Amino acid sequence: MLHHYGVEGFDFMTDQRSDKGCELENNPFAALTFYWAPLELQVRIEGKVFKGSDEVSDTYFNERPRRSKVTAWASAQSSETKSRDELKKEIRKWNDKFGKTAAIKRPAYWQAYRLKPDRMEFWEARSRRLHNRVCYTWNAEDQNWSYRWLQP
Numbered sequence: 001m002l003h004h005y006g007v008e009g010f011d012f013m014t015d016q017r018s019d020k021g022c023e024l025e026n027n028p029f030a031a032l033t034f035y036w037a038p039l040e041l042q043v044r045i046e047g048k049v050f051k052g053s054d055e056v057s058d059t060y061f062n063e064r065p066r067r068s069k070v071t072a073w074a075s076a077q078s079s080e081t082k083s084r085d086e087l088k089k090e091i092r093k094w095n096d097k098f099g100k101t102a103a104i105k106r107p108a109y110w111q112a113y114r115l116k117p118d119r120m121e122f123w124e125a126r127s128r129r130l131h132n133r134v135c136y137t138w139n140a141e142d143q144n145w146s147y148r149w150l151q152p
Contacts, residue, residue, distance in 0.1 A: 001013070002032070003060050003063075003112070004060075008114065008116070009047070009050075009114040009115050009116040009117060010032055010045060010114065010115045010117070011052065011056070011060070011112060011113070011114050012032075012112075012113055012115070013057070013060050013061070013110060013111065013112050013113070014077070014110075014111065014113065015072070015075075015076075015077035015078070015109055015110055015111075016109045016110075016111045017076060017077065017078075017079075017109050018077035018078040019078040020078070021077075021109075021111065024049050024113065028048055028049045028050070029046070029047070029048055029049065030046070030047070030049050030115055031044055031045065031046045032044070032045045032046075032115060033045075040124065040125030041122075041123065041124055041125070042122075042123040043120065043121070043122055043123070044120070044121045044123070045115065045117045045119070045120050046117065046118065046119040046120075047115050047116045047117040047118045047119065048115070048116050048118070049113050049114065049115050049116075050113065050114050050116065051111055051112070051113060052111065052112030052113060052114055053112075056112045057106055057110065057111055057112040058105075058106050060112050061106035061110055062106070066104065069104040069106075070091055070094050070095055070098065070104065071091060072106075072107055072110050073094045073098075073104070073107055074087065074090040074091040074093070074094045075087060075090070075091075117138065118137065118138040118140075119135065119136070119137050119138070120135070120136045121133060121134070121135045121136075121150070122134045122135075122136075126152075129152055130152055131152040132149075133149065133150035133151070133152060134147055134148075134149055134150070135147065135148055135149075135150050
C-alpha cells in the first residue's frame with residue numbers, strides 16, 4: 001500500500017518481521033509495480049529502500065483506521081496461523097486491551113520505508129503486441145534522468 005509519493009520517493013509501510021521486512025533488511029532494493037487493467041498501463045519503479053524515521057512511521061500509522069491498527073498488533077504478518085479463528089481471537093484480545101477510546105500506538109516493528117527510484121519503466125498496451133515501453137534511468141553524476149525506448 002503506497003502511502004505517499006513525491007520527488008523524495010515512494011513511501012510504504014510493513015511489519016519488519018514479515019517476509020518483505022526481512023528481505024529488505026538483507027537486501028535494501030525493491031521494485032514497485034502498478035498496473036491499471038482498464039487503461040492497459042503499467043509502471044515499474046526500482047530503487048534503493050531506506051527506513052523512515054519513527055516520526056514518519058508514527059504519522060502513517062496514525063492515519064490508519066482503528067481496526068487496521070489493532071490488526072497490526074494482533075497479526076504476526078506472513079507467519080503461519082492455525083486458522084482464521086485464531087487470528088480473530090487475537091484481534092478480539094487486542095481490541096479488549098485497547099478499549100474503545102484508547103489511542104493505539106504504533107508497534108516498534110511496524111516500519112515506514114521509502115523507495116528512492118533510480119529506474120522507472122512505463123508500459124502501454126498496443127495492438128499486435130507492439131506495446132510502448134519507455135525506461136527512465138537516474139544518473140547520479142549528472143543529477144538527471146535519461147530515457148530509452150524498449151522493445152515489447
